[in-house]
Amino acid sequence: MVHFIAYVMATAFVTVTASQLECPDGFSLYKNYCYYLGDAGYDFNEAEDECDEKHSELVTISSSKEKTFIKKLLKDDDATGAWIRADESGRDALTKAKFVKKVVDKTSDRKCDALSSALAWKREEKDCDIKDGMKFVCKTRTLAQTCTSRTCFALFPERDYHSGAQTQCESLGGSLASIRSEEESKAVKAYLDKVSGNTQLFALHDVWTAGSDEDTETEWYWHTDGEKVKIPDDLTDWKTDEPNNVDTRGRSENCMVMVSPDWKWNDVNCREWKVSLCEIPNVNPITG
Numbered sequence: 001m002v003h004f005i006a007y008v009m010a011t012a013f014v015t016v017t018a019s020q021l022e023c024p025d026g027f028s029l030y031k032n033y034c035y036y037l038g039d040a041g042y043d044f045n046e047a048e049d050e051c052d053e054k055h056s057e058l059v060t061i062s063s064s065k066e067k068t069f070i071k072k073l074l075k076d077d078d079a080t081g082a083w084i085r086a087d088e089s090g091r092d093a094l095t096k097a098k099f100v101k102k103v104v105d106k107t108s109d110r111k112c113d114a115l116s117s118a119l120a121w122k123r124e125e126k127d128c129d130i131k132d133g134m135k136f137v138c139k140t141r142t143l144a145q146t147c148t149s150r151t152c153f154a155l156f157p158e159r160d161y162h163s164g165a166q167t168q169c170e171s172l173g174g175s176l177a178s179i180r181s182e183e184e185s186k187a188v189k190a191y192l193d194k195v196s197g198n199t200q201l202f203a204l205h206d207v208w209t210a211g212s213d214e215d216t217e218t219e220w221y222w223h224t225d226g227e228k229v230k231i232p233d234d235l236t237d238w239k240t241d242e243p244n245n246v247d248t249r250g251r252s253e254n255c256m257v258m259v260s261p262d263w264k265w266n267d268v269n270c271r272e273w274k275v276s277l278c279e280i281p282n283v284n285p286i287t288g
Protein backbone atom coordinates (compact mmCIF):
# COMPACT_ATOMS: atom_id res chain seq x y z
CA MET A 1 0.00 0.00 0.00
CA VAL A 2 2.84 2.37 0.89
CA HIS A 3 4.49 1.55 -2.43
CA PHE A 4 1.24 2.18 -4.22
CA ILE A 5 0.79 5.62 -2.65
CA ALA A 6 4.41 6.52 -3.36
CA TYR A 7 3.88 5.47 -6.96
CA VAL A 8 0.72 7.55 -7.33
CA MET A 9 2.43 10.62 -5.83
CA ALA A 10 5.48 10.22 -8.05
CA THR A 11 3.28 9.84 -11.11
CA ALA A 12 1.26 12.90 -10.17
CA PHE A 13 4.38 15.03 -9.91
CA VAL A 14 5.79 13.70 -13.15
CA THR A 15 2.64 14.49 -15.14
CA VAL A 16 2.69 18.11 -13.92
CA THR A 17 6.23 18.90 -14.99
CA ALA A 18 7.12 16.53 -17.82
CA SER A 19 7.20 17.87 -21.34
CA GLN A 20 8.17 15.46 -24.03
CA LEU A 21 9.28 17.09 -27.24
CA GLU A 22 7.62 15.04 -29.95
CA CYS A 23 7.97 14.75 -33.70
CA PRO A 24 5.40 13.84 -36.34
CA ASP A 25 5.52 10.14 -37.30
CA GLY A 26 8.55 9.30 -39.39
CA PHE A 27 10.54 12.32 -38.17
CA SER A 28 13.56 12.12 -35.82
CA LEU A 29 14.18 14.59 -33.03
CA TYR A 30 17.44 16.48 -32.82
CA LYS A 31 17.70 19.39 -30.38
CA ASN A 32 14.53 21.41 -30.87
CA TYR A 33 13.69 20.29 -34.40
CA CYS A 34 12.40 17.26 -36.28
CA TYR A 35 14.04 15.75 -39.35
CA TYR A 36 12.75 13.39 -42.00
CA LEU A 37 14.81 11.28 -44.38
CA GLY A 38 12.87 10.89 -47.61
CA ASP A 39 13.07 7.91 -49.96
CA ALA A 40 15.17 7.98 -53.10
CA GLY A 41 13.55 8.65 -56.48
CA TYR A 42 12.70 12.35 -56.28
CA ASP A 43 14.43 15.16 -58.16
CA PHE A 44 15.22 18.35 -56.23
CA ASN A 45 11.91 20.12 -56.90
CA GLU A 46 9.88 17.00 -56.12
CA ALA A 47 11.82 16.55 -52.89
CA GLU A 48 10.98 20.16 -51.93
CA ASP A 49 7.30 19.43 -52.60
CA GLU A 50 7.44 16.26 -50.49
CA CYS A 51 8.89 18.23 -47.57
CA ASP A 52 6.25 20.93 -48.02
CA GLU A 53 3.46 18.36 -47.79
CA LYS A 54 4.89 17.35 -44.43
CA HIS A 55 4.85 20.98 -43.20
CA SER A 56 8.63 21.03 -43.42
CA GLU A 57 11.32 22.15 -45.84
CA LEU A 58 14.57 20.82 -47.27
CA VAL A 59 17.09 21.18 -44.48
CA THR A 60 19.43 24.14 -44.36
CA ILE A 61 22.38 23.04 -42.28
CA SER A 62 23.32 25.73 -39.80
CA SER A 63 25.81 24.15 -37.41
CA SER A 64 28.50 21.49 -37.44
CA LYS A 65 26.56 19.50 -34.82
CA GLU A 66 23.49 19.53 -37.02
CA LYS A 67 25.66 18.35 -39.91
CA THR A 68 26.95 15.47 -37.77
CA PHE A 69 23.39 14.47 -36.90
CA ILE A 70 22.34 14.50 -40.56
CA LYS A 71 25.40 12.54 -41.61
CA LYS A 72 24.49 9.87 -39.09
CA LEU A 73 20.90 9.80 -40.33
CA LEU A 74 22.20 9.19 -43.87
CA LYS A 75 24.90 6.68 -42.89
CA ASP A 76 22.50 4.63 -40.74
CA ASP A 77 20.31 4.39 -43.81
CA ASP A 78 23.15 3.52 -46.20
CA ALA A 79 22.19 6.48 -48.35
CA THR A 80 24.52 7.58 -51.14
CA GLY A 81 23.27 11.12 -51.56
CA ALA A 82 20.57 13.48 -50.31
CA TRP A 83 19.09 16.81 -51.39
CA ILE A 84 19.47 19.67 -48.95
CA ARG A 85 18.87 23.39 -49.44
CA ALA A 86 21.61 25.94 -49.43
CA ASP A 87 20.71 29.33 -48.05
CA GLU A 88 22.76 31.89 -49.88
CA SER A 89 21.00 34.82 -48.23
CA GLY A 90 23.40 34.73 -45.33
CA ARG A 91 20.71 33.96 -42.77
CA ASP A 92 22.41 30.64 -42.15
CA ALA A 93 25.90 31.73 -43.01
CA LEU A 94 27.34 28.59 -41.45
CA THR A 95 25.99 26.60 -44.40
CA LYS A 96 28.88 28.02 -46.36
CA ALA A 97 31.46 27.22 -43.71
CA LYS A 98 34.07 24.54 -44.19
CA PHE A 99 32.06 21.65 -42.80
CA VAL A 100 29.85 21.76 -45.87
CA LYS A 101 32.48 22.39 -48.50
CA LYS A 102 30.98 22.77 -51.91
CA VAL A 103 31.96 20.56 -54.83
CA VAL A 104 30.65 21.86 -58.17
CA ASP A 105 29.35 19.52 -60.87
CA LYS A 106 30.60 21.16 -64.09
CA THR A 107 28.55 18.86 -66.34
CA SER A 108 25.12 20.38 -65.69
CA ASP A 109 23.55 23.84 -66.00
CA ARG A 110 20.98 23.44 -63.24
CA LYS A 111 22.72 23.07 -59.93
CA CYS A 112 21.04 22.00 -56.72
CA ASP A 113 22.54 21.29 -53.35
CA ALA A 114 23.12 17.82 -52.04
CA LEU A 115 25.27 15.86 -49.64
CA SER A 116 27.19 12.98 -51.16
CA SER A 117 28.57 9.88 -49.49
CA ALA A 118 31.24 9.56 -52.20
CA LEU A 119 32.56 13.00 -51.21
CA ALA A 120 32.66 12.22 -47.49
CA TRP A 121 29.31 14.01 -47.16
CA LYS A 122 30.57 17.34 -48.43
CA ARG A 123 28.03 19.65 -49.95
CA GLU A 124 27.85 19.04 -53.68
CA GLU A 125 26.09 20.91 -56.47
CA LYS A 126 24.32 18.34 -58.60
CA ASP A 127 22.06 18.32 -61.61
CA CYS A 128 18.63 19.14 -60.11
CA ASP A 129 16.85 16.54 -62.27
CA ILE A 130 18.74 13.52 -60.95
CA LYS A 131 16.43 11.09 -59.18
CA ASP A 132 18.37 7.85 -58.89
CA GLY A 133 19.99 7.31 -55.54
CA MET A 134 19.06 10.75 -54.25
CA LYS A 135 17.28 10.82 -50.92
CA PHE A 136 16.36 14.08 -49.23
CA VAL A 137 16.29 15.52 -45.72
CA CYS A 138 13.42 17.69 -44.49
CA LYS A 139 13.38 19.79 -41.32
CA THR A 140 10.21 21.02 -39.62
CA ARG A 141 9.41 24.73 -39.90
CA THR A 142 8.30 24.77 -36.29
CA LEU A 143 10.24 23.51 -33.33
CA ALA A 144 9.34 19.99 -32.19
CA GLN A 145 5.86 19.78 -30.72
CA THR A 146 4.10 18.68 -27.57
CA CYS A 147 0.73 17.00 -27.84
CA THR A 148 -2.37 16.70 -25.69
CA SER A 149 -5.44 14.61 -26.44
CA ARG A 150 -6.96 17.50 -28.44
CA THR A 151 -4.08 18.97 -30.41
CA CYS A 152 -0.32 19.47 -30.74
CA PHE A 153 1.43 22.73 -29.86
CA ALA A 154 4.53 23.89 -31.68
CA LEU A 155 6.53 27.09 -31.69
CA PHE A 156 6.97 28.85 -35.03
CA PRO A 157 10.27 30.68 -34.59
CA GLU A 158 9.93 33.57 -37.06
CA ARG A 159 8.55 36.84 -35.76
CA ASP A 160 5.46 38.49 -37.20
CA TYR A 161 2.42 40.64 -36.35
CA HIS A 162 -0.49 38.78 -34.73
CA SER A 163 -2.32 38.52 -38.06
CA GLY A 164 0.81 37.28 -39.83
CA ALA A 165 1.41 34.75 -37.07
CA GLN A 166 -2.10 33.38 -37.61
CA THR A 167 -1.32 33.03 -41.32
CA GLN A 168 1.95 31.24 -40.55
CA CYS A 169 0.18 28.73 -38.30
CA GLU A 170 -2.53 28.22 -40.95
CA SER A 171 0.14 27.44 -43.54
CA LEU A 172 1.10 24.52 -41.28
CA GLY A 173 -2.48 23.25 -41.30
CA GLY A 174 -3.25 24.70 -37.86
CA SER A 175 -3.92 28.03 -36.19
CA LEU A 176 -2.57 30.14 -33.35
CA ALA A 177 -2.78 28.25 -30.07
CA SER A 178 -5.73 28.29 -27.70
CA ILE A 179 -5.68 26.89 -24.18
CA ARG A 180 -8.85 24.88 -23.60
CA SER A 181 -8.14 23.10 -20.31
CA GLU A 182 -5.92 23.01 -17.27
CA GLU A 183 -4.13 20.04 -18.86
CA GLU A 184 -3.32 22.13 -21.94
CA SER A 185 -2.15 25.07 -19.85
CA LYS A 186 0.31 22.83 -18.02
CA ALA A 187 1.48 21.11 -21.19
CA VAL A 188 2.10 24.42 -22.99
CA LYS A 189 3.98 25.95 -20.05
CA ALA A 190 6.21 22.89 -19.71
CA TYR A 191 6.82 22.97 -23.47
CA LEU A 192 7.76 26.67 -23.48
CA ASP A 193 10.07 26.10 -20.49
CA LYS A 194 11.76 23.32 -22.38
CA VAL A 195 12.25 25.04 -25.73
CA SER A 196 13.25 28.36 -24.19
CA GLY A 197 15.92 26.51 -22.22
CA ASN A 198 17.63 25.02 -25.22
CA THR A 199 16.96 27.28 -28.17
CA GLN A 200 19.84 29.36 -29.41
CA LEU A 201 17.88 31.06 -32.15
CA PHE A 202 16.35 33.82 -30.10
CA ALA A 203 15.70 34.90 -26.55
CA LEU A 204 12.21 33.59 -25.99
CA HIS A 205 10.37 36.30 -24.07
CA ASP A 206 6.77 36.05 -25.14
CA VAL A 207 4.70 34.24 -27.77
CA TRP A 208 1.49 34.98 -29.65
CA THR A 209 -1.61 32.94 -28.81
CA ALA A 210 -5.05 32.97 -30.46
CA GLY A 211 -6.50 35.16 -27.68
CA SER A 212 -8.05 38.48 -28.76
CA ASP A 213 -10.55 41.11 -27.58
CA GLU A 214 -10.41 42.96 -30.88
CA ASP A 215 -14.15 42.58 -31.59
CA THR A 216 -15.44 43.81 -28.22
CA GLU A 217 -13.11 45.37 -25.66
CA THR A 218 -12.60 43.16 -22.54
CA GLU A 219 -14.44 40.20 -24.09
CA TRP A 220 -11.68 37.70 -24.72
CA TYR A 221 -12.04 34.95 -27.28
CA TRP A 222 -9.81 32.35 -28.89
CA HIS A 223 -9.85 32.96 -32.64
CA THR A 224 -8.82 29.63 -34.11
CA ASP A 225 -9.47 27.88 -37.34
CA GLY A 226 -12.32 30.17 -38.34
CA GLU A 227 -14.13 29.72 -35.01
CA LYS A 228 -14.45 32.08 -32.07
CA VAL A 229 -14.55 30.52 -28.60
CA LYS A 230 -15.18 32.56 -25.45
CA ILE A 231 -12.45 32.08 -22.87
CA PRO A 232 -14.10 30.85 -19.66
CA ASP A 233 -13.21 32.86 -16.54
CA ASP A 234 -11.91 29.81 -14.71
CA LEU A 235 -9.27 29.24 -17.38
CA THR A 236 -7.89 32.76 -17.54
CA ASP A 237 -4.29 33.15 -16.43
CA TRP A 238 -3.51 36.86 -16.66
CA LYS A 239 -0.43 38.43 -15.15
CA THR A 240 -1.07 40.83 -12.29
CA ASP A 241 -2.71 44.07 -13.50
CA GLU A 242 -3.35 42.62 -16.96
CA PRO A 243 -5.15 42.92 -19.30
CA ASN A 244 -4.65 46.70 -19.15
CA ASN A 245 -5.39 47.56 -22.81
CA VAL A 246 -2.70 50.23 -23.16
CA ASP A 247 0.96 49.99 -24.10
CA THR A 248 3.80 52.39 -23.37
CA ARG A 249 3.08 54.23 -26.63
CA GLY A 250 -0.58 54.73 -25.75
CA ARG A 251 -1.80 52.13 -28.26
CA SER A 252 -4.66 49.77 -27.43
CA GLU A 253 -3.85 46.14 -26.65
CA ASN A 254 -6.16 43.52 -28.18
CA CYS A 255 -3.93 40.47 -28.74
CA MET A 256 -2.72 37.96 -26.18
CA VAL A 257 0.80 36.72 -25.51
CA MET A 258 2.14 34.26 -22.95
CA VAL A 259 5.11 35.79 -21.14
CA SER A 260 8.21 34.16 -19.64
CA PRO A 261 9.18 33.01 -17.11
CA ASP A 262 5.80 31.71 -15.88
CA TRP A 263 4.00 32.10 -19.24
CA LYS A 264 1.05 33.98 -17.80
CA TRP A 265 -1.01 36.11 -20.16
CA ASN A 266 -0.64 39.74 -21.19
CA ASP A 267 -2.54 41.82 -23.72
CA VAL A 268 -0.26 43.67 -26.15
CA ASN A 269 -0.70 45.68 -29.33
CA CYS A 270 -1.47 43.34 -32.23
CA ARG A 271 1.27 44.93 -34.35
CA GLU A 272 4.06 43.87 -32.06
CA TRP A 273 6.59 41.58 -33.70
CA LYS A 274 6.67 38.17 -32.01
CA VAL A 275 7.15 34.46 -32.51
CA SER A 276 4.00 32.36 -32.44
CA LEU A 277 2.70 29.32 -30.66
CA CYS A 278 0.67 27.27 -33.12
CA GLU A 279 -1.73 24.43 -32.52
CA ILE A 280 -1.65 21.78 -35.20
CA PRO A 281 -4.17 18.92 -35.39
CA ASN A 282 -2.88 15.76 -33.76
CA VAL A 283 -2.72 13.72 -36.95
CA ASN A 284 0.08 12.03 -38.77
CA PRO A 285 1.11 14.61 -41.40
CA ILE A 286 2.82 11.95 -43.51
CA THR A 287 -0.31 10.00 -44.33
CA GLY A 288 -2.77 12.83 -43.64
Ligand SMILES: [Ca+2]
Pocket residue numbers: 213214217218245252253254255267
Ligand atom coordinates in the same frame (compact mmCIF):
# COMPACT_ATOMS: atom_id res chain seq x y z
CA1 LIG B 1 -8.15 45.24 -25.47
Ligand SMILES: [Ca+2]
Pocket residue numbers: 242243244245246253266267268
Ligand atom coordinates in the same frame (compact mmCIF):
# COMPACT_ATOMS: atom_id res chain seq x y z
CA1 LIG C 1 -1.02 44.65 -21.30
